[in-house]
Amino acid sequence: MNANIAKNNISRMSLVKNKFEKLKSRSTVLLFLLPAIVLFSIFLIYPIFRSVYYSLFDWKGFGPAVDFVGLGNFIRILTDEVFLKALVNGLIIVVFSLIIQLPLALMLALMVGRKLRGRGFFRTVFFMPYILSEVITAIMWILIFNADPKRGFLNAIITLIPGVKAQSWLGNTSLVLPAILVVLTWKYFGFHMLLYMAGLQNIPVETEEAAVIDGANRYQTITHVTIPLLAGTIRTSAYLSVLGSLQVFALVWIMTKGGPVNASELMSTYMYRFSFIRFELGYGSAVAIVMLLISLTISLLYRRFLVQPDYLG
Amino acid sequence: MKKILILTLIAAFMISMLFLGTSCKEEEVAEEEVAEEEEVVAEPVTVTFWHIQTVEEQAALWEELANEYMAANPNVTIDITGYENENFKAKMTTVMQGGDPPDLFQSWGGGTMNEYAEAGMLKDITSFLEKDSWKDTFAIGALNAFSYQGKYYGVPRDLGMVGFWYNTELFADAGIDNPPTTWEELLEDCQTLKDAGITPIAVGEGDKWPGAFYWEYLATRIGGEDAFNAAYAREGSFADEPFIEAGEKLAELVAIEPFQAGFLAALWEADASVTFANRDAAMILQGQWGAAQFASVDTIGGIDDVLGWFPFPMVEGGAGNPGDAVGGGNGWNVGKDAPDAAVDFLKYISSVDSQIAQAELGMALPVVKGSEVGIQSDMLKLVAEGTANAEYFQLYYDQFLPAAVGSVINDSVQGIFAGTLTPEEVAHAIEDSVAQELD
Numbered sequence: 001m002n003a004n005i006a007k008n009n010i011s012r013m014s015l016v017k018n019k020f021e022k023l024k025s026r027s028t029v030l031l032f033l034l035p036a037i038v039l040f041s042i043f044l045i046y047p048i049f050r051s052v053y054y055s056l057f058d059w060k061g062f063g064p065a066v067d068f069v070g071l072g073n074f075i076r077i078l079t080d081e082v083f084l085k086a087l088v089n090g091l092i093i094v095v096f097s098l099i100i101q102l103p104l105a106l107m108l109a110l111m112v113g114r115k116l117r118g119r120g121f122f123r124t125v126f127f128m129p130y131i132l133s134e135v136i137t138a139i140m141w142i143l144i145f146n147a148d149p150k151r152g153f154l155n156a157i158i159t160l161i162p163g164v165k166a167q168s169w170l171g172n173t174s175l176v177l178p179a180i181l182v183v184l185t186w187k188y189f190g191f192h193m194l195l196y197m198a199g200l201q202n203i204p205v206e207t208e209e210a211a212v213i214d215g216a217n218r219y220q221t222i223t224h225v226t227i228p229l230l231a232g233t234i235r236t237s238a239y240l241s242v243l244g245s246l247q248v249f250a251l252v253w254i255m256t257k258g259g260p261v262n263a264s265e266l267m268s269t270y271m272y273r274f275s276f277i278r279f280e281l282g283y284g285s286a287v288a289i290v291m292l293l294i295s296l297t298i299s300l301l302y303r304r305f306l307v308q309p310d311y312l313g
Numbered sequence: 314m315k316k317i318l319i320l321t322l323i324a325a326f327m328i329s330m331l332f333l334g335t336s337c338k339e340e341e342v343a344e345e346e347v348a349e350e351e352e353v354v355a356e357p358v359t360v361t362f363w364h365i366q367t368v369e370e371q372a373a374l375w376e377e378l379a380n381e382y383m384a385a386n387p388n389v390t391i392d393i394t395g396y397e398n399e400n401f402k403a404k405m406t407t408v409m410q411g412g413d414p415p416d417l418f419q420s421w422g423g424g425t426m427n428e429y430a431e432a433g434m435l436k437d438i439t440s441f442l443e444k445d446s447w448k449d450t451f452a453i454g455a456l457n458a459f460s461y462q463g464k465y466y467g468v469p470r471d472l473g474m475v476g477f478w479y480n481t482e483l484f485a486d487a488g489i490d491n492p493p494t495t496w497e498e499l500l501e502d503c504q505t506l507k508d509a510g511i512t513p514i515a516v517g518e519g520d521k522w523p524g525a526f527y528w529e530y531l532a533t534r535i536g537g538e539d540a541f542n543a544a545y546a547r548e549g550s551f552a553d554e555p556f557i558e559a560g561e562k563l564a565e566l567v568a569i570e571p572f573q574a575g576f577l578a579a580l581w582e583a584d585a586s587v588t589f590a591n592r593d594a595a596m597i598l599q600g601q602w603g604a605a606q607f608a609s610v611d612t613i614g615g616i617d618d619v620l621g622w623f624p625f626p627m628v629e630g631g632a633g634n635p636g637d638a639v640g641g642g643n644g645w646n647v648g649k650d651a652p653d654a655a656v657d658f659l660k661y662i663s664s665v666d667s668q669i670a671q672a673e674l675g676m677a678l679p680v681v682k683g684s685e686v687g688i689q690s691d692m693l694k695l696v697a698e699g700t701a702n703a704e705y706f707q708l709y710y711d712q713f714l715p716a717a718v719g720s721v722i723n724d725s726v727q728g729i730f731a732g733t734l735t736p737e738e739v740a741h742a743i744e745d746s747v748a749q750e751l752d
Contacts, residue, residue, distance in 0.1 A: 061410050062432030147575020148588070168575030171519070173731060176578070259519065260577035261724075261731045276406055278717040279428070 055286035060279050073286035086265040094245040105189045109196035127190040138254035141183045145169040173263035192237045199233030267291045359390045360655045361415040365401045371676045378662050389654045414648035416655040422458035423712035435466040436647040441656045455680035467646035471677035473601025474640035474700045482619040483595040492623035499626045503571040513571035515594035517581030521723035528726045529710045530625040530639050531559035537632035538705040552744040560736025601696050605675040622692045638703035721746040
């Protein structure tokens with residue numbers, strides 16, 4: 001009897017102790033998260049709500065916002081041809097990044113991720129553009145794209161071919177977007193290649209060996225074994241590529257400022273123009289909110305309908 | 314092996330910490346010394362001064378003037394910062410939004426200055442200008458670009474007009490004896506130059522404002538002072554006939570395809586000026602800063618010897634006078650919290666001697682009376698004369714009008730250069746923006 005009571009007491013005590021321990025560990029977690037939460041709130045959450053507030057005003061950025069226009073800014077955005085063009089351009093970049101950049105990165109990863117003489121060298125070379133700052137990349141490609149064959153590297157090369165004329169890569173409304181796509185691909189394929197290479201490391205050699213023993217040729221091994229096993233990495237890389245494409249700014253702003261005549265306009269350059277050149281900060285805030293909603297929607301849809309990217313487990 | 318490496322690293326780390334400690338101490342000592350020195354002098358004042366001169370000799374002039382001033386007024390510290398043009402504009406947006414403008418800073422007057430003044434970011438210096446008739450030392454037209462609703466918020470240091478710089482040698486090669494005086498002649502000359510295998514005009518339309526000069530000048534030639542003033546006062550409209558006709562005339566020029574390859578993406582400094590200075594194009598429409606820029610990017614040498622200048626041609630039947638000019642210049646604004654010493658220093662750098670030095674360095678067409686003697690080249694003397702004699706001086710639209718309108722003008726005129734917008738569409742886009750900002 002006594003022994004039983006004692007036992008009960010002990011278990012109750014341990015329960016209390018357990019609860020206390022849990023609380024303690026939870027508060028420890030909270031304590032460690034606090035700096036991140038504070039910074040996150042100050043620099044991300046608060047500005048977003050501030051932008052929502054400003055987006056309801058016609059505001060130039062000086063003094064308090066007083067000229068309330070309700071949803072007027074949003075109506076103007078969605079009926080502005082230039083914004084719609086920027087949206088379409090953004091989607092073009094997303095789509096082409098997916099169908100050019102990723103397969104290219106995968107192909108190169110398959111080549112340099114395995115036994116290949118001098119693969120270290122190729123890996124470094126392919127990854128190098130990703131390390132360069134966007135500003136340096138943009139200026140370098142401006143020089144390469146120069147319309148004058150005497151000064152532009154690309155034109156100097158192609159005019160060596162008889163019958164080929166120099167092109168104004170960044171000054172031609174139909175060439176400028178493809179030109180920018182080339183630069184984006186050049187800059188970012190190395191990053192995706194690295195992701196795939198990391199993914200390849202996790203595929204046991206045995207599975208591929210087994211496929212070979214079963215009589216699969218090189219092509220069949222890749223399409224039926226390697227790529228399916230890489231699926232998680234591919235989803236992550238596609239997810240990052242889509243979000244990255246929607247956020248492109250510095251590169252395009254420096255190279256073309258969204259021009260000529262909005263031919264390479266993106267939502268980000270559009271937002272910057274209205275906020276910091278035209279000083280319509282209320283309108284610019286509204287554009288930023290629309291951008292946020294679009295990115296958020298795409299991100300949520302992706303997670304909902306395509307399988308979750310790898311890092312989410 | 315590993316241990317040795319780690320030990321070496323730790324040793325290196327400790328030694329560097331040691332140095333860090335001593336260097337910090339040194340700084341502390343230095344600061345204390347400065348503080349002690351300042352204590353001796355009564356009422357120390359610091360004036361923050363932002364300019365945009367990136368050429369070494371030009372920036373050095375401000376340093377020199379500041380040092381002279383500080384030597385004469387030991388209680389004043391002039392804190393100089395030089396910015397690159399675009400960085401300066403970006404920096405200004407943040408300090409203005411933060412409500413903390415520098416005491417003395419670069420300004421182009423006009424619409425942007427008016428917006429600052431409206432927001433209470435600038436100091437009214439009218440009383441200083443009226444004291445000892447400081448005001449009278451300036452050319453009044455130039456000074457008035459720095460007034461808003463009857464109050465002065467700064468002073469000019471440079472004013473000039475936009476005109477055509479041309480290559481006399483290339484004109485001679487094409488058999489053109491005299492520069493064009495009418496728009497029709499300009500179109501003909503462009504065709505003649507093209508036929509001779511010479512690119513007639515360089516334009517940095519990637520920057521947009523160089524192309525807007527054409528539209529603004531054509532509007533000024535066709536509609537004259539009255540059309541602009543009526544539209545600005547909202548009695549008329551920027552979609553009125555003269556502004557549409559300006560676009561039509563510009564479209565005529567674009568149709569000849571007189572521009573260098575890739576002009577839609579070309580920048581004024583990095584591309585168009587280089588093209589012109591290296592004899593790859595015969596003409597370029599630019600402001601008074603053109604000559605200095607050409608000389609600095611000329612890789613062949615001797616561009617000054619072949620350089621010519623002519624005013625923007627007349628348009629047949631236009632209401633404007635041939636002497637009317639479109640242009641603008643540089644000057645200074647005074648920030649809202651500026652101490653009196655800032656205005657005193659402003660007066661110091663606006664002296665005749667300072668203006669002569671600026672003219673000699675090619676960084677200004679001076680606006681203080683008596684400093685014209687500093688202008689070096691004959692070509693710039695022509696520009697200065699044209700500026701001084703203009704019956705009607707039209708400040709660049711993108712400076713005179715609110716920033717939003719300026720940007721709309723620059724953006725939409727590019728549509729005429731690219732052939733994507735009609736003159737009517739351009740005029741209406743501008744009118745819509747003006748209506749939104751001014752009505």
